[in-house]
Amino acid sequence: MNELDALVAGARESFALAATPADLENAKARYLGKTGRITELMKGLAALSVAEKKTHGAAINLAKQAIEDALGNRRQALADAELETQLKAEALDVTLPGRQRGQGGLHPVSLTLERIEAIFCSQGFEVAEGPEIESDWFNFTALNTPEDHPARSMHDTFYVEGGSEKAPNLLRTHTSPMQIRHAVQHVKCYRAALDAGLSMPEIRVIAPGRTYRVDSDATHSPMFHQCEGLWIGENVSFKDLKVVFTDFCRTFFESEDLVLRFRPSFFPFTEPSAEIDIQFQRGPMAGRWLEVAGSGQVHPNVVRNMGLDPERYIGFAFGMGPDRLTMLRYGVNDLRLFFDGDVRFLSQFR
Numbered sequence: 001m002n003e004l005d006a007l008v009a010g011a012r013e014s015f016a017l018a019a020t021p022a023d024l025e026n027a028k029a030r031y032l033g034k035t036g037r038i039t040e041l042m043k044g045l046a047a048l049s050v051a052e053k054k055t056h057g058a059a060i061n062l063a064k065q066a067i068e069d070a071l072g073n074r075r076q077a078l079a080d081a082e083l084e085t086q087l088k089a090e091a092l093d094v095t096l097p098g099r100q101r102g103q104g105g106l107h108p109v110s111l112t113l114e115r116i117e118a119i120f121c122s123q124g125f126e127v128a129e130g131p132e133i134e135s136d137w138f139n140f141t142a143l144n145t146p147e148d149h150p151a152r153s154m155h156d157t158f159y160v161e162g163g164s165e166k167a168p169n170l171l172r173t174h175t176s177p178m179q180i181r182h183a184v185q186h187v188k189c190y191r192a193a194l195d196a197g198l199s200m201p202e203i204r205v206i207a208p209g210r211t212y213r214v215d216s217d218a219t220h221s222p223m224f225h226q227c228e229g230l231w232i233g234e235n236v237s238f239k240d241l242k243v244v245f246t247d248f249c250r251t252f253f254e255s256e257d258l259v260l261r262f263r264p265s266f267f268p269f270t271e272p273s274a275e276i277d278i279q280f281q282r283g284p285m286a287g288r289w290l291e292v293a294g295s296g297q298v299h300p301n302v303v304r305n306m307g308l309d310p311e312r313y314i315g316f317a318f319g320m321g322p323d324r325l326t327m328l329r330y331g332v333n334d335l336r337l338f339f340d341g342d343v344r345f346l347s348q349f350r
């Protein structure tokens, strides 16, 4: 191999060994720089004869060209490799779906509450809301609940600060206190008419909302929902309760052949009292009796606490559990799912 071939081979090898563009430029300087091997050879031509200049010059030019080509190739290869690493480092999957703002929706129990309100409003009821921190008076006493009733124990009721020892504050254990609150307000508006012996418009109201008890398992949560109903007038009977509640259940479950059963029961604030059970005729729960509400004719003591004369005013009340209605409607078997806040569960109701 002549000297020039060896030079070109050496250049190729050192270019190949250059791992970075900076290494490569250093290697280039050794061959093509001001004091590089090729440059030195070119300078050496001056001392040669014209004929030798021609042949040697041409050979050196060929070698220079070969070295420049090798340099260009290596530059390109290093640039390609750098781009490749950069692309890998900044890997971008253009097939991924874009980031969107998640679409929210109403909680299943809220959907039920809206449904309950719409159905009762269509039957001439209004909707009332009241405080979740209640006084012992509205929650128990005004509702004819005896001083020693077990529901009043710390075991069942969350007592909160405020109020006095005799009249403590608590988290309402049911929505029934809204019977008193709403009726008292209603009666206040018609006090003058009532005192003059005139009659007042009927009280027809539902009161949905959160309620609290010291209780927690698959079917009980310390916070749950109730919806109270109250209908008071001069001529309201248990028959009206049956008609209204039957119509409500059939509309709510979209099931015309749904059957209701009023099973005798006891509540301090109603007399007589009944537990309301429903029975589906079709579907997975067909034939089973399912309890959905408590109800009854409003107790005379409660009517009195509303500011009305129980000899003249009579009516009925009911209290149902919207959580349970939601479980039945959607086939949910664990109440806690409603309150865990798991979006995978909740998004199914969007």
Ligand code: DAH
Pocket: 173, 174, 175, 176, 228, 229, 267, 269, 270, 293, 294, 295, 296, 297, 316, 317, 318, 319, 320
């Ligand atoms: N407040 C009762 C409870 O929490 C439910 C209830 C029963 C409400 C009978 C009523 C009623 O209005 O008449 O268990």
